[in-house]
Structures are given as structure tokens and as C-alpha cells.
Amino acid sequence: DGGITQSPKYLFRKEGQNVTLSCEQNLNHDAMYWYRQDPGQGLRLIYYSQIVNDFQKGDIAEGYSVSREKKESFPLTVTSAQKNPTAFYLCASSNGRFPYEQYFGPGTRLTVT
């Protein structure tokens, strides 16, 4: 069953702690993406990776970090430097070729108190 998995579905952390969100895909896609979704804000791009061992900042990368050591995995770390970390985080992937359609995981809802 091909797709994108994100775990966990819900995550709770105390302020000041770093937390890592998992994203795995078995679609053999080259490109992977992390978005943040807030009510009324749509999806905003945090980081993206078009190939293994390479990644680029998106529009709101401050306070986040990523790694891409394997094609199928693209974990996102929300650091204590992120001022408003409570949000719904979505991971996506695409084959990196025209027309660049993206497929999305189920998301992780992070709550920081």
C-alpha cells in the first residue's frame, strides 16, 4: 500500500523542548516537502528537498531544521527557537517531474504548552 506516513498523529511538548516529526514515503519520490497549516492561513512551506542529502528553506524555515539522509525519509525538527510551534504539520512528496503534483500525508498536530 503506497503512501506517506506521518507519526505520531498528535504530539504534545513543553515549551523549550525540541521535537522531531517523522515523515516516510514509499512512493519512490525524489522530492519531499514540509508545510505548516494554521486556521485561515492555508499551507505554508517550511522546507523542501528535491534529492537525497540536499534541502532548501521554504518561506517560514526559522526555528525548524530537517535532514534527508534517505530517499524515503524527511524528518522535521521543531526547535525551541520556533516562536509559535503549535500547529498542524503536513508532509508531502512528488516525483519531482512535470506537472509536479504533490501527495500528502495525514499530518501531525503538535501542541506546545
Place this chain on the structure above:
Amino acid sequence: AQSVSQHNHHVILSEAASLELGCNYSYGGTVNLFWYVQYPGQHLQLLLKYFSGDPLVKGIKGFEAEFIKSKFSFNLRKPSVQWSDTAEYFCAVNARGGGSQGNLIFGKGTKLSVKP
């Protein structure tokens, strides 16, 4: 910078009413256009896409969208909505060419509530 505008934040309709959700983008070059839907508790999934050819595209579940290049618009339509269409709808654009051409720019979304 590229941007996508969805003018309706929340639309409330009765079943069988017709639907049109607006989407406008700002980019002077060639684009690929997408509508995604997020049903309550479910993954974001693709409704339809346009990248060339007939500007009227048909998607899943009876949805269609029309690309009007002169208006920079890609409005989503459905002749008769059902309660099960209750969801949030996102318009997205990617601009062709350049190093980040795979990246999508999303609108802020439109919540559709259909009353039974």
C-alpha cells in the same frame, strides 16, 4: 512574489445548490494549477489539475474548474453539492521554470459547509 488568493473564507450552501469557489493567482508566466480538498479528519487530496490543453478540466466527485488566463483565475465549480462535499478547499499554483519549479503556492483555503 507569487501569490494565490481565495476570496471566500467560508461558504455555506444547502444541498443541491451550485458551487463556485474563486481562485486568482499572481504570476506572469506559465503555471500549473491545482485544487486540493481536505475532508474532516482526512488527508489533503487532489481534486483536479490543469497544466495544458482544454482550459475546462474535470476532476473527481463531479468537480470541474476553468482556467481563464486573461483573468489569472482557476475557479472551482460543482453544479449540485452534497452534504459529503463539506470540506476545506485549497487552490495551489506552481510556476514553471527555475530551481523551485516543483513548489506549490497555496491559497488560504475556503471552508465549505453544506447543510442537509
